[in-house]
Amino acid sequence: MKYYQPENFATPADSVSAVGRRLLLVTRNAGRALRIIGEAFMWFVHIPRRRHEIARQMFVCGVKSFGVTSTVALFTGMILALQAGLVLKDYGQQVQVGTLVSQTMCREMGPFMTALILAASVGSAMAAELGTMQVSEEIAAMHVMSVNPVSFLVMPRLVAFMIMCPVLTIYTNIVGIAGGMLVANTQLGVSNTAYYSNALEYLHNKEIYVGLLKSLVFSVIIVSIACYQGLTARNGAVGVGRATRVTVVQSFLLVLITGYIITRMFY
Numbered sequence: 001m002k003y004y005q006p007e008n009f010a011t012p013a014d015s016v017s018a019v020g021r022r023l024l025l026v027t028r029n030a031g032r033a034l035r036i037i038g039e040a041f042m043w044f045v046h047i048p049r050r051r052h053e054i055a056r057q058m059f060v061c062g063v064k065s066f067g068v069t070s071t072v073a074l075f076t077g078m079i080l081a082l083q084a085g086l087v088l089k090d091y092g093q094q095v096q097v098g099t100l101v102s103q104t105m106c107r108e109m110g111p112f113m114t115a116l117i118l119a120a121s122v123g124s125a126m127a128a129e130l131g132t133m134q135v136s137e138e139i140a141a142m143h144v145m146s147v148n149p150v151s152f153l154v155m156p157r158l159v160a161f162m163i164m165c166p167v168l169t170i171y172t173n174i175v176g177i178a179g180g181m182l183v184a185n186t187q188l189g190v191s192n193t194a195y196y197s198n199a200l201e202y203l204h205n206k207e208i209y210v211g212l213l214k215s216l217v218f219s220v221i222i223v224s225i226a227c228y229q230g231l232t233a234r235n236g237a238v239g240v241g242r243a244t245r246v247t248v249v250q251s252f253l254l255v256l257i258t259g260y261i262i263t264r265m266f267y
Contacts, residue, residue, distance in 0.1 A: 072113055127240075131231075
């Protein structure tokens with residue numbers, strides 16, 4: 001006797017198949033993104049020819065981000081100093097707040113906050129710009145004119161991000177430590193001299209270098225996701241909006257995961 005199964009009834013096998021299809025899709029998309037960014041690295045030999053576009057992208061992702069970066073960095077340092085200082089004050093060790101703020105900013109919060117700012121502001125705009133070019137068939141026109149889109153569009157953005165993300169990270173560290181000094185002096189009774197002395201005495205080169213390595217890796221991640229989502233956008237304005245949203249979400253998640261992995265490797 002033939003067994004008839006309702007179409008809306010999902011069996012365990014269907015669930016496993018759905019998970020498998022999802023994993024294959026994620027793996028395929030990740031491979032395509034890696035292929036695009038790998039090709040962009042190969043086009044680094046054309047950096048002198050694209051120097052004007054690289055300079056423009058550096059201005060967009062660097063100079064135009066200084067305002068929001070300054071605000072976020074200042075209050076990040078102030079919050080770190082206040083929260084840590086209130087706990088240390090119970091033990092009479094509030095003078096050590098400079099050490100905590102400087103190490104936390106240089107090792108974790110500096111590169112992390114900078115990456116989030118760039119992903120939300122520049123990465124999303126990058127995905128929207130490339131996505132608009134894709135759905136309006138400008139990318140196809142480049143292929144017709146024998147212009148490589150990766151060399152013309154992706155490589156300058158990658159170079160600009162890899163330069164400006166570490167620069168903004170250093171700037172974020174400095175502003176965050178200064179914000180912590182402001183709180184330590186006005187609310188915790190720690191002199192600027194003591195704060196500055198403790199902030200530098202226990203801050204080793206390793207914290208600085210690990211933070212800069214993170215910022216470099218984060219820049220490659222953000223550009224990879226933004227350019228892939230933009231270059232594969234479909235279905236007009238809806239596809240561009242989806243590419244922008246997915247870029248921000250995936251960048252945030254991978255920045256968090258990668259940041260933990262790098263910290264675990266070095267500490």
